[in-house]
Amino acid sequence: MNTPLRRIAVVVVVMFLALMGAATWVQYVQAAQLNADPRNVRTLYREYDNFRGPIVVGGEPVASSTPVDDPFGFQRAYTNGPLYAHATGYYSIVYGRTGLERASNDLLTGTADSLFLSRIQDLVTGRQPQGSSVELTLDPAVQAAAAEALGDQRGAVVALDPTTGAVLAMVSSPSFDPNVLAGHDTSTVNDLYRTLTDDPGEPLVNRAIAGDTYPPGSTFKLVDAAAALESGLTPESPLAAPDVLPLPASSATIGNFGGASCGGGGTVSLAEALRISCNTAFAQLGLDLGDDALREQAERFGFGAPLSIPLRVTPSRFPEDPDQPQTALAAIGQQDVRATPLQMAMVSAAIANGGEQMAPFLVRTVRSPDLEVVEETSPSVLRTPVSPATAAALRDMMVGVVETGTGTAARIPGVLVAGKTGTAQTTDDVAPHAWFTAFAPADAPRVAVAVIVENGGNVGNEATGGRVAAPVARAVIEAVLAR
Template sequence: MNTPLRRLSLVVVTMFLALMVGTSWVQFVQADALNNDSRNVRTLYREFGNPRGPIIVAGTPIAWSEPVDDAFGYQRIYAPGAMYSNVTGFYSIVNGRTGIESAENDVLTGSSDSLFLSRIQDLITGKQPQGSSVELTLNPAAQQAAWDALGDQVGAVVALDPTTGAVLALVSTPGFDPNSLATHDTAAASTAYKDLNAAANDPLVDKAISGKTYPPGSTFKLVTAAAALESGQYSADTVLAAPDVLSLPQTTATIGNYGGASCGSGGQTTLSDALRVSCNTAFAQLGMDLGADALREQAEKFGFSTPLSIPMKVTESYFPPNEDLDPAKLAKSAIGQQDVRTTPMQMAMVSAAIANGGKVMTPYTVATVRTADLDVISETEPSVFSTAISAGTASTLRDMMVSVVDSGTGTAAKIPGVQVAGKTGTAETTAEQSPHAWFTGFAPANDPKVAVAVIVEHGGSTGNEATGGKVAAPIAKAVMQAVLGQ
């Protein structure tokens, strides 16, 4: 064989090998990823051609599929759309899927491995395949209360059952209408997505758990107080330095108290009273005394810096590393400012841990998955996420938080006949913007049924006059009352 033929043969063999390797790679290695890619039109036709399972709250569907006379076969319907939009997300021909629609897609479509026997049975009997239903943990009264109380303000509410971790309310405002994205009119769906993406206040961002994090402000004083109590060197009655103005080391900067107020007589106060009136100077000094390691370790025990899915991904909360913390920055971090960032979910977990004797239960939104024949495929069993603090520390913090609501900054969260524990927060952002308003707490204090966290961005309708006690505490009260049936 002459040289040109040998070269040609080598090229042909190489091309065949490349073709075989490429085909094998696509068919075997990439098959699952390609099949589940939301941009795969064949996947869309296959999924839309079968009834997708409903998403259910308290026995009532909030998302379901209805037969339609078009190429896809079934149309996804959401009602009431906006109030649950950050939970359900959307399932769209052109825009993919988010929320529960994404996180539980395999069971909603009936393609989950756990449904293998059901698929075999459908194949044998000739029955049309159907997706499974996903039953959520949400309390519709609490969800409605949170939605109504936030109103036109931008913010979020998370409510948890502190003893199980079940999510009772998960609201982000402004919401959006998932039906506008689920329409089979691809041009309209694309336009709706572009409009929502460009809209003010990020309606597509779930502010309760992901997409952005916030300075927690004075709600972080719960973490600082927990670190102090856990150290064994402090009690609720320990006297702390509480000057009207605290000069920060290695800088000309100072920290003052809200409105220039004094925290106690003679420049001193107790740890309990410092939390009750939310004394900035006392907690800033306490943070410097405890040190960065103690604050960070305590924050991480509550869940900071730890991945979490509920099953939607929760953005990790953040406490800065030592190299980023000089004494002045540490003082600011101890009162939830500087570079500390968190989600409403995380702050609800802090309150829930205190309510639950120090144990953080793993938050979850999916209670049960059932087949179309109502057979249970899976049920979520409560599990311990971490032990954040001792039972003794939790008891002390609970009493301190009760004083916040009884006679401190959180009196707007009082519920007649119910003892409420809480902590307010007013988190500074930039000089040009009003502070965020926070509240986190639980009720009843002696037998907790609900833990809650509320944020209202930039003070909501109150603006520069906003405080956590004035703006966020009444929202938390409404949600707790809804859970307690009041």
């Protein structure tokens, strides 16, 4: 064989090897990823031929499939769609899957490894393949109470069982009706989807666990107080509390809400500073502790850590390398500190649970089409942010906030509520966010909750966490205690 023919032969062999390698890569290595991609409409078309399992809340399906006389075979329908939209997500022939429709897709379609025996039985008996039911931890009464209390205000509510980590409520406002995206008329679905994406309220964003996250404001003072107690301070330890705190190496200053004075401009105890939410005291405390100590304590509560419940949660964050003025601002939940409502609920839940933070979870049980339990979530300790002694001290300090401090709007007769308010500035021309996080009963906790109302809600510039967010938390707590 002459040289030109040998070269052509080598090129042909290389091309065949490249083609075989590419085909192997797509069909075997990337197969699972491509099948799971919500944009893969071929997978969706194949799934529509089979009965998709329901998503269940309180024993009743909130997402279900029924046979229809069209080429797709089944129609997905959502009961109380807007109430559960950010948990269920949507299942659309045009836009794929979101929420649990995506996160639990292999269970709902019956293709999960845990359902292998069920698939074998279907094959042997000739039964039409069916997906499993996914039962959630959400409590219908608590979810409804959270949504009603938040109303038409933009924001979010998360409620957890602090002893197990079960998510009792997860509400994001504004919401949307997933039924409008589950239709089989693609033209109509496209029009309705554009309406949702053009809405300035961003109803498709799950503000409870995702989105852009928020400055936590004074609710972050719980992290400061935890770091202080873990370093050896006590609730009675005095903190410098000037009326105005000059920031080091800067012409900027920090004052207290409304220009108020803490302790007459002298000193206050750590407990008193938390009770009245003294900005200057906590800003100075942040400078004294240093950004490394604040960051370490925040990370011990879960800031910066990836999390799935199984919905993916946006990590909360503390700034990497702040200077001293930035550290002082970060200590009062401003600057570049960002948190989700779920994260702040987890902070309260850890304090309520004696320092142990339970892993939050949204799916309680998965059942086969024969109603046999194939998966069940067991509560597990995620981390231990603080010692039992520190947790007990923080609990008592948070009770003081609600009993006689900035959180009195969360008081419930006959029940000790432990809480912390927050009012987070955004920009000078926009009203502040109103925060409240709490747990109750303080002596035997059954629920931990976090609430954010964006830009003051219906009150606007006059908003504070105690005035706007605390009543929402109180309604959620009362719903849990009434169960």
